[in-house]
Amino acid sequence: MARKIFLLLLALMLMLSVLGCTPEESPQEQLRVASLGSPVNLNPLFIRDNFSFEVVSLVHASLITFNNETLEVEPSLVKEWSVEDEGRTYVLNFNDNAKWTDGTPLTAEDAAFTLRVICHPDFTGYQYALFFNAITGSQDYHSNHNSPLADGSIEGIEVIDENTLKISLDRQMAPFLTYLNFFPLPAHIFGDVPVAEMEAHDYSRNPEVTAGPYILNQWVTDEYLYFVSNPDFFLGQPEIDEIYYRIIPNQEAQLIELINGDLDLIPTAVKLEDVEELEKNPNIKIYSNLRLVYDYLGFNMHNPESPLYNKEVRQALSMVLDREALVRDILLDYGRVAYGPLTPLHFPFDENFQAYFVDKQKALELLKDAGYDEGFELRLILNAGNEVRENAALMFKEAAEAIGVEVTIQTLEWQAYMEAAMQGDFDVIISGQGSDPDPDLTFNWHSQSPLNELGYVNEEVDSLIEEAAVALEQAERTMLYREAQEMIVDDAPMVWLYYREAVHGASDRLMNFKPHPNNVFYQVHLWKFK
Amino acid sequence: MRSFLTKRMIQTLVVLVGVSLITFFMMNLAPGDPFMMDPEMRMNPEAVARWKELRQLDRPLHEQYYSWLVNLLKGDFGISLIHNRPVLELITERLPATLLLTGTSLLVALLFAVPLGILSAVKQGTFLDKWISFFTLCGVSLPNFWLGMLLILLFAYHLNWLPASSLRTVGVAASFYDYIKHLILPVVVLSTGSAAYYIRYIRAGILEVIGQDYILTARAKGLKESTVLFRHILRNSMIPVVTVVSLSLPFLFTGAMVTEYVFSWPGMGRWIIMATLSRDYPSVLAVNVIVAALVVLCNLGADLLYAYFDPRIKYR
Numbered sequence: 001m002a003r004k005i006f007l008l009l010l011a012l013m014l015m016l017s018v019l020g021c022t023p024e025e026s027p028q029e030q031l032r033v034a035s036l037g038s039p040v041n042l043n044p045l046f047i048r049d050n051f052s053f054e055v056v057s058l059v060h061a062s063l064i065t066f067n068n069e070t071l072e073v074e075p076s077l078v079k080e081w082s083v084e085d086e087g088r089t090y091v092l093n094f095n096d097n098a099k100w101t102d103g104t105p106l107t108a109e110d111a112a113f114t115l116r117v118i119c120h121p122d123f124t125g126y127q128y129a130l131f132f133n134a135i136t137g138s139q140d141y142h143s144n145h146n147s148p149l150a151d152g153s154i155e156g157i158e159v160i161d162e163n164t165l166k167i168s169l170d171r172q173m174a175p176f177l178t179y180l181n182f183f184p185l186p187a188h189i190f191g192d193v194p195v196a197e198m199e200a201h202d203y204s205r206n207p208e209v210t211a212g213p214y215i216l217n218q219w220v221t222d223e224y225l226y227f228v229s230n231p232d233f234f235l236g237q238p239e240i241d242e243i244y245y246r247i248i249p250n251q252e253a254q255l256i257e258l259i260n261g262d263l264d265l266i267p268t269a270v271k272l273e274d275v276e277e278l279e280k281n282p283n284i285k286i287y288s289n290l291r292l293v294y295d296y297l298g299f300n301m302h303n304p305e306s307p308l309y310n311k312e313v314r315q316a317l318s319m320v321l322d323r324e325a326l327v328r329d330i331l332l333d334y335g336r337v338a339y340g341p342l343t344p345l346h347f348p349f350d351e352n353f354q355a356y357f358v359d360k361q362k363a364l365e366l367l368k369d370a371g372y373d374e375g376f377e378l379r380l381i382l383n384a385g386n387e388v389r390e391n392a393a394l395m396f397k398e399a400a401e402a403i404g405v406e407v408t409i410q411t412l413e414w415q416a417y418m419e420a421a422m423q424g425d426f427d428v429i430i431s432g433q434g435s436d437p438d439p440d441l442t443f444n445w446h447s448q449s450p451l452n453e454l455g456y457v458n459e460e461v462d463s464l465i466e467e468a469a470v471a472l473e474q475a476e477r478t479m480l481y482r483e484a485q486e487m488i489v490d491d492a493p494m495v496w497l498y499y500r501e502a503v504h505g506a507s508d509r510l511m512n513f514k515p516h517p518n519n520v521f522y523q524v525h526l527w528k529f530k
Numbered sequence: 531m532r533s534f535l536t537k538r539m540i541q542t543l544v545v546l547v548g549v550s551l552i553t554f555f556m557m558n559l560a561p562g563d564p565f566m567m568d569p570e571m572r573m574n575p576e577a578v579a580r581w582k583e584l585r586q587l588d589r590p591l592h593e594q595y596y597s598w599l600v601n602l603l604k605g606d607f608g609i610s611l612i613h614n615r616p617v618l619e620l621i622t623e624r625l626p627a628t629l630l631l632t633g634t635s636l637l638v639a640l641l642f643a644v645p646l647g648i649l650s651a652v653k654q655g656t657f658l659d660k661w662i663s664f665f666t667l668c669g670v671s672l673p674n675f676w677l678g679m680l681l682i683l684l685f686a687y688h689l690n691w692l693p694a695s696s697l698r699t700v701g702v703a704a705s706f707y708d709y710i711k712h713l714i715l716p717v718v719v720l721s722t723g724s725a726a727y728y729i730r731y732i733r734a735g736i737l738e739v740i741g742q743d744y745i746l747t748a749r750a751k752g753l754k755e756s757t758v759l760f761r762h763i764l765r766n767s768m769i770p771v772v773t774v775v776s777l778s779l780p781f782l783f784t785g786a787m788v789t790e791y792v793f794s795w796p797g798m799g800r801w802i803i804m805a806t807l808s809r810d811y812p813s814v815l816a817v818n819v820i821v822a823a824l825v826v827l828c829n830l831g832a833d834l835l836y837a838y839f840d841p842r843i844k845y846r
Contacts, residue, residue, distance in 0.1 A: 030701050037804075040613050048565070124581035126574040196584055200614035221623040222796035224700050244700045248794040252679065253695040256687045260694075415562025415809060450575055 029529060031510070032244045033265045034254045038222050043204040044183035045117060045125050054267070055245055057521045058227055059212040060183035061098065061234070063111060068289075068516040071345055071437040073177050077106065077184070077211075077234070087172040087472045092180070094163040098234035100186050100209045106234075108165035112157050113187035115167075116141070116150040122196040130443065131179040136170045148194035172470040174477060175438035184211075213238045213525040222247055229525075239528035258284060258505050265510060267520040268502040272332045278505055287504040289515035290345055292435045294338040295389065297321070297380075297396060297495040302424050302455035307376045314492035316366035318356040320399035321392075327498050330391045334503055338496035340485045345517055346439035347474060348481040355489050363403045375404030382409070382430040383417040389430045392497055396428075421453055429453075430497075437518070439481055441465045445488060456493040538833075542826045549822040550602075550815060554595050557811050563587075564611040564809045585611065598815065608812030612805070617816045620801065625783070627697055628797035631790070632782040634713060635720035640775070643725045647732025648764070654737065662729065669726025678719045678792035685715060695794035716793040720786050724778065731774050735767030742766075768839045776832035780824035784817065 039052035044060050047053050065076045078092045098106040118127045119138045133139055137155030145152060156168035169176065186209045193201055203209075207216055211234070214227035225245040229238040246263070248254045255274055257263040259281060270278065270286070278284050299308040299317070307313045323337045339356075342349045367373050380396070382389045390411065397407040407428070412420060420426055433444055442465050443449050447457040461484050468480035489496075506513055509530045516522035565578050582588045586597070598608060607617040650662040686694035697712050698704055739745065740763055748758045787799035798817075805813035837843045 032700065122580065122584070124577045124584065126577055129574040129576060200609070204614060220796070221620075222800060223696060223698075226700070242701070246696065246700060247796070248695045249800065250695060250792055250794055253682060253686075253792075253794055256682065256694045259687070260690055262693070262699075414807060415560065419561035 029240050030242045030244060031240045031265065031527070031529075032246060032263050033267065034246055034248050034257070034263050034269070035267075036247075036249050036251070036254075036269055038247045039225070041199070041204045042207045042216065043185070043198065043201070045114070045123075045127070045185065046199040046204065054520050055225065056183065057212065057519055058214045058243065058245075058524065059207055059210040059216050061106075061211045061213075062183050063092070063180040064177065065181065065519070065522070066178070066437045066516075068514045068519075068522050071347075071517065077111075078180065081177065083177070083472075085168070087174065087176075087470070088169045090167045090169075090176065090180075091160075092165045092167070094165070095234050096163050098211060099232055100188075100211050101215055101230060101232070102186075102209045103232075104186070104188055104209075105162070106184065106186075106211050107162045108159045109162070110184040110187045111165050112159050113150060113191065114182065114184040115157050116152070116154060117185065117190070117195055117198065118182075119145075119154060120150050120195040121145055122148065122194070124199065127182065134169045134171055134173050134176070136168045148196060149192065150190070150195050172472070174469055174471055175436070175440045178436060178438040181437075186211075213521075214243055233525060235525055238525040240524075243524075255505070258507070261507070264507040265513065266505040268504060270503040270505045272334050272503065275332070275334070275503060283508050285506050285508045285510075287506060287513065287515045288334055288501040289504075289517065290336075290343070290499050291502050291517045292343055292345055292437065293432050294341075294343060294499050295392070295430065295432045295497045296338070297392070297497060298429045298431060298454045299493060300424055300427050300429070300454060301457075301493060306427065307370070307372050308378075308427060310370045310372070311491060312366045312370040313372055315356070316363040316370070316403065317400060317405065318492045318495050319359045319363040319366075320403060321396050321495055321497075322358050322399070323495075323497060326392055326395060330388050331498060331500060335498045335500040338499050340489045340496060341433075341435075341441060341445060342439055342481060342485050343435055343499055345437075346435070346481075348439050348478040348485075350482055350485075353482070353485070356492070356495070358399075360402060367403060367405075373404070375406065377406040377408065378427040379408050379410060380428040380430065381412055381417060381420055381426040383414050384411045385414075388500070393430055396495075424453065424455070439477075440469055441481065441484055441488075442469055445484070454493050456488075456491070458487060458491055461487050461491075538826075538830050542823070542830075545826055546819060546822055547599075550599070550819050551595070553815050553818040554598070554811070555591065557809065557814055558591055558594075560809070562809050564811075585609075587611075598812070602819070607816040610805075610810050610813050612808050612810045612813075617813050620813065621798070621816065621820075624796065624798045624801050627795060628784075628790075628799065629782060630697070631713070631716055631720065631795055631797060632786060635717045635724065635786075636775075636778070636782065638717055639721040639725035639728060642721070643728030643732060646725075647729040648736060648759070650729060651733045651736035651740065652759070662733075666726040666729045669722045670730075672722065674719050674723065674786070674788045675792055677722065678715070678789060681715045681718060682792070697795060716786075716789050716795055719792070720789050727774065728771065731770050732767070735770045736763055739763050739767045765839055769836055772832050772835045772839065776828045776835070777825070779828045780821050783824055784821055 035051055035054065037051045039055050040049055041047055041052050042056055042059060044056050047056060061077050063076060063078045065074045066072065067074050077095055077098055079095045080093045082091045083089070084091065092108070094106070094108050100106055115132060115135070117123055118125065118132055119135070119141045121142055128142060133142070135154060135156040141152070141154045156170070158166040160166055189203065189209050190198060205219065213230055213233045213235070215230050216225060217228045218226040224247060227243040227245070229241050231237045248257070251269060251271055254263065254266050254269065258266055261283070275286055279286055299314050300306065301309055303309060327333065327335050327337050336344070339354050364373070378400070380393055382393050393409050397409055400407045421429055421431065435444070443451050445456065445461060446452070446465050447462050464480050464484040464487070468477045468484065471477045471480060502515065504515055511528050511530055512523065512526045514522055565581070579588070586594065601608060609615065610617050610620055613620060646662050650659045653659050682694045685692040692715055693699065693712050697709065699708050745758060745762055748762050784798055784802060787803055789795065790797045790799035802817055805817070
């Protein structure tokens with residue numbers, strides 16, 4: 001009996017193994033990239049997670065892209081553009097050799113169709129409200145379009161010919177060109193798909209008709225995505241034939257596989273404490289770069305009864321934390337101290353702008369002036385599992401207690417943390433803020449922005465931000481944003497902590513890999529092996 | 531027997547409805563929702579409201595629960611809120627990898643546990659028994675994540691004999707040998723703990739039976755020691771072992787969350803963790819109901835097996 005059971009189980013095991021087998025060709029030139037998690041959706045309009053966002057640029061091509069160092073707009077599907085009518089009209093000329101993988105030419109109509117999807121009332125992404133509601137007629141389309149399909153037309157979107165698209169805005173919008181960093185959908189595939197059904201469409205899992213440098217060949221759930229180079233990619237067939245995007249949630253296992261030569265690239269996920277050891281390995285090259293993100297300690301300013309409603313109290317709390325020590329000891333110098341909302345990658349960034357150094361005496365004076373010299377209590381929340389933030393919280397607690405402010409730290413599971421953040425259920429929060437390649441401060445700092453979780457209100461700042469958003473000259477925008485930054489920092493709505501660098505580990509054979517602030521696979525078609 | 535089975539089936543239904551009710555309301559009352567996945571992804575309140583409306587998440591909770599239950603009776607576990615695909619499809623994609631790992635581990639654990647448990651009991655108090663006891667103590671005490679990392683460090687990093695992650699080598703032709711290589715470390719981790727438990731139960735079960743009068747009688751009758759052991763001792767000491775093994779069967783389905791994470795094994799465990807953290811209500815509900823059903827069924831199976839091992843047990 002026992003023998004029979006044994007044989008039965010053995011047979012089951014063999015069967016499962018054989019079922020799982022997928023015969024594959026012997027390798028050509030392969031790039032093996034690690035990821036901590038699995039993407040869920042490859043339809044670029046419905047991406048809500050970082051892993052999908054990371055991988056989507058392998059299979060899709062965007063209208064424009066950004067230079068990895070200067071963040072200046074670079075041509076992509078749109079090879080050239082002109083701005084007319086004092087910044088209210090954009091004429092885009094498309095590459096005439098771009099085509100979808102089924103051979104259909106990629107034209108201006110595909111971009112126009114994608115914009116109609118974004119403006120459709122059933123569209124559930126964020127792009128419409130944040131980027132495209134300034135297109136003439138888009139608000140009417142968004143409110144009154146009756147068909148479930150993205151058909152009809154929007155007044156401000158005009159297809160001049162196959163390769164020319166004209167977009168008219170009903171107001172000036174300086175960052176508009178940067179908003180065109182989206183991936184068009186194939187209109188001939190989605191033309192008869194209701195917008196409400198697009199997210200769950202099979203395309204999200206099997207994007208068979210794409211226009212990016214690689215073609216998705218196989219997606220093995222939670223294991224890997226296998227891509228082959230697109231011979232018809234409009235910028236030329238990629239040098240590397242195949243990419244395996246492997247899902248390895250264990251960071252230590254990623255590292256061992258990189259050292260053993262079973263991986264070629266770990267993007268953004270190398271632990272800082274491992275860098276020194278990896279740098280000694282002659283087969284591995286470490287890259288690092290700043291991203292458009294900073295971490296901060298934010299003060300809840302919604303409640304007029306709270307001490308944090310008082311600007312002097314916030315300024316005092318901004319003078320207790322040694323941020324240089326934080327960057328040196330916790331980030332091991334893979335980052336730099338943040339002093340304001342403009343990141344070093346943004347064109348208005350001012351290298352000489354610094355504020356709030358550690359000054360306990362001054363902090364005590366400010367508290368006394370504000371009438372809080374007897375101290376008070378604060379509840380600080382942060383998300384569990386982020387060691388750097390946990391250390392920052394402890395350092396802040398210790399420093400605040402030195403000026404009589406008792407800080408209770410509450411580490412929350414991600415969902416509970418997000419809900420507390422959105423409901424304003426905290427005194428102090430440690431969080432991160434991402435920016436777009438354009439330095440526009442509207443989303444994060446305008447008092448009417450839905451992202452204004454801290455309750456920051458300064459009408460002068462609102463005016464400066466509004467003025468800068470329509471100013472067309474970069475010099476003028478630089479001046480306005482710097483002025484806005486000074487005011488925001490003076491109001492001390494948060495303690496800017498650090499701009500943390502992304503650290504990548506790669507095989508030294510990999511060439512032309514250029515770390516990019518928001519695109520791991522920047523110019524992937526030029527990557528190659530020694 | 532029929533009335534016993536009918537009673538148990540009614541109990542099963544009550545348990546399943548209870549489990550689904552508790553899971554549904556706990557998940558929905560917990561903070562957060564499926565839109566709070568990633569800090570850098572933006573949200574537009576109007577679009578979020580439309581998204582919820584399209585998925586009928588804006589309806590009262592009792593109505594949502596009722597439609598879920600009606601769909602379940604039709605065999606529809608719903609659509610994942612994160613993956614936008616049928617939950618059943620997500621389960622069937624991951625189940626083979628999980629069963630391969632957990633099934634092999636159970637098999638290996640039993641292959642070691644049964645002989646070692648018998649040896650340990652038969653040779654009670656000897657040097658061998660002490661060594662086996664020491665092994666079981668270690669097996670029970672070592673946390674899986676620690677043992678897993680230790681084995682990865684030794685066999686994948688220092689010796690480079692075995693892979694550190696996944697269930698196969700990507701980019702090369704698949705082979706049975708490759709699968710075995712990837713299975714070894716996670717199976718060792720998973721089976722170490724469970725083998726240790728089984729050894730303890732088998733040893734205790736045998737020791738309880740070995741001193742009984744009917745064993746003495748069997749020996750007095752002049753039966754061979756192997757007949758006494760396998761026919762009289764083992765069979766009668768199996769009841770606690772059956773209980774433990776049958777209760778562990780449902781967890782073949784859910785996978786081993788920690789071990790799957792450590793070895794990047796593409797199974798159910800990792801997915802269940804992600805579904806829970808991202809508040810993918812239909813996925814979590816489906817898994818809980820299936821596991822509850824399996825627990826109840828395995829318990830029933832164990833009860834029926836008791837009667838096989840011990841004919842004195844009768845069900846009415």
